[in-house]
Amino acid sequence: MTDTVTSTQTTDSVAEFAARARAWLAENMPRVDPDHPPFSVRAEQASWDRAKELQKRLYEGGFAGICFPREYGGLGLDYAYQRAFNAECRNYEMPLILNTPTFTICAATILDMGSETQKRERISAAIRGDEILVQLLSEPSGGSDLAGVITRADYQDGTWIINGAKTWSTSAFAGDYGLMLARTDWTVPKHEGLTMFLVPLNSPGITMRRIKEVNGNEEFCEEFFDGLELGEDAVVGEVNKGWEVATRQLHHERRAVGGGSEFASGTAAENANEMPPDHVGLAEATGQGDDPRVQDLAGRALTRRIVKEQLIDHVFHAIADGSLPPNAGTLIRLFHAETTELEVDTALAIAGTAGVIDEGDDFSEFADIGVRYLSRQTGSLGGGSSEMARNVIGERILGFPREAAADRGVPFNQVKRNKS
Ligand SMILES: Cc1cc2nc3c(=O)[nH]c(=O)nc-3n(C[C@H](O)[C@H](O)[C@H](O)COP(=O)(O)OP(=O)(O)OC[C@H]3O[C@@H](n4cnc5c(N)ncnc54)[C@H](O)[C@@H]3O)c2cc1C
Known part of the structure; x- marks a missing residue:
């Protein structure tokens, strides 16, 4: 990329933007040693509170949501500006833990698939540092067969009633909203009866518990839904088209892992596990x-x-x-x-x-x-x-034949599942 990018809402060239960022960062963000950065402990609420505070500073300084559209709280600039900012912020403490899943996966998916209101409200709240977004996909019955989720959403008089359970939800304890995949039609093949919902995590009807991992970490959570009620406006995309949204979400997740998301701000490792051992x-x-x-x-x-x-x-x-x-x-x-x-x-x-x-x-x-x-x-x-x-x-x-699947094309309520 050159520094003469013009498809932007700013009059700054990339070089001018970088210079402005350099001066602002020096005035407003705490300095760190990029070779020995302080890592946030993701299992601690204090780390998320700190990340929100830093995100607010970036927002107030005009350096948050660089690649998100302006109408949703971002700067509407292209990736060249984000990369220039990333190079400048290497020596400063950044809210890196907000990158994944909030910005690179959830906000990116809402931007592609959400309603106008969801985009205006959720993406801008995340960019302002007010909200954290998480993913509620995997279930106790298995995560690989994502289209086989059995958390159910039943429609009654304008309300969706959710019953079921999710697990392995990264940092959900700190989250404000979660993208949650549920089954809304059991009479069609598995991919065709799913709907994605945007769930406020402090709602009555949700019980959340932390999961203790073998290394002592407690970042993952499991959630139980008992009659959780959601309005029609909680649907992301269309009813029974949840697989399209989930596919988009997985696409963003894969890009984020390789460092290929324009929505990640800062390029340093997000935690000690990402640093290569010396x-x-x-x-x-x-x-x-x-x-x-x-x-x-x-x-x-x-x-x-x-x-x-x-x-x-x-x-x-x-x-x-x-x-x-x-x-x-x-x-x-x-x-x-x-x-x-x-x-x-x-x-x-x-x-x-x-x-x-x-x-x-x-x-x-x-x-x-x-x-x-x-x-x-x-x-x-x-x-x-x-x-x-x-x-x-x-x-x-590579175009190899698809693996055999006994449930392909079979209405989900006729698929044999593990039943005692
Ligand atoms: C660091 C981390 C973060 C995560 N964050 C989240 C999150 O935020 N939200 C969320 O919803 N989930 C999250 N997960 C859960 C993750 O998506 C699941 O662990 C994953 O999809 C696998 O599901 P499972 O653990 O239920 O294993 P299973 O699906 O039960 O699979 C068990 C084993 O069988 C193999 N297997 C299954 N099907 C096939 C097949 N068709 N062909 C070949 N092998 C197969 C699998 O590869 C695996 O080895 C996270 C997991 C980790 C480790």
């Missing part, structure tokens, strides 16, 4: 810097990371110029998950037993690697599992 530093700290086997392991992980960066760049441009279909984002998502696993496995292999023993300050740095190992597979589950990603690549990109 294999070389680790080898030296454990006295193995000259060990050829350790050098081999570290070299393999580093090579994979470089290939991943090249792949992201290639796929991003190939989707943009139409030489790969939008589903090709799945390639990035799969490679990202596998690279993360290799990097964490390599770090633990180098740390050895020190990675699983915490004997106080001297070893806590290595023990972190053991804790991180416990969540090494999150990238291969979030936003759909790696197996499902391979299915998408095989069927939608």
Whole structure:
């Protein structure tokens, strides 16, 4: 991109915008060391309150929602401006945890599929730092078969009554609204009887609980809906066309994972798990810097990371110029998950037993690697599992035949499900 982009609502060139951002950031945002950023603990409410406060500052300063349309609270500028801003804000504390899922997935989906009112109200509230948006898709009966959700929405006298349960909802405890997929017609095949709803999370009829993970984190939530009542205006898109909305949502999620969303503000890692482990530093700290086997392991992980960066760049441009279909984002998502696993496995292999023993300050740095190992597979589950990603690549990109499905074309109420 050049700095002469003109399809904008501002008279600033990209360079002028960047200069204005540089001056404003220095005056208004706290400085951080970009190589050792302070990470927000996503399981703590205080982190979300802080993120909202920082987002409000950005909004008041005129640097929030850079790529969202002006009528929904954004600046209506194109990606060149966002990238210029990202380069400028590297040294400052940013509300990074609002990027996913609020901006890159939920607000992006509402922008594509929501009603005018939903766009005006929800997107602008998020940009102002007033609201957090989350995703309520997976269910206790399984998340891979998203079109098989059994949370039900029944229409009675102008009201939708919701009964069912959702799970693995990232940061829902801090959320204000959730995009929730429910079944509204049981007499048609599974993809045809779904509707997406925008649910206010503090409504009566919702019980929310935190889920404790093996690493001690409690960011995920599960929600139980018992007669939750929603108005017709809660429907996103059209009734029984929820699969179209969900597909769009998954598309935005895959783009976000690879860092390919124009709605993400700031480019730094959003949490410590996204920072690549320092294999070389680790080898030296454990006295193995000259060990050829350790050098081999570290070299393999580093090579994979470089290939991943090249792949992201290639796929991003190939989707943009139409030489790969939008589903090709799945390639990035799969490679990202596998690279993360290799990097964490390599770090633990180098740390050895020190990675699983915490004997106080001297070893806590290595023990972190053991804790991180416990969540090494999150990238291969979030936003759909790696197996499902391979299915998408095989069927939608390479054109292989679709896998057999006993429920294809069968009315959902006649599909055999696990019943006792
Ligand atoms: C970090 C993270 C964040 C998440 N955030 C959210 C969120 O905000 N909102 C939300 O709704 N959900 C969220 N999830 C849940 C996630 O979407 C699900 O975990 C995922 O879709 C898999 O569903 P499941 O765990 O129920 O596994 P299942 O669907 O039960 O699958 C179990 C295993 O079977 C395999 N499998 C299933 N079907 C097939 C098939 N057809 N072919 C080959 N293999 C198959 C799967 O790959 C998996 O290995 C999150 C998960 C993680 C890890």
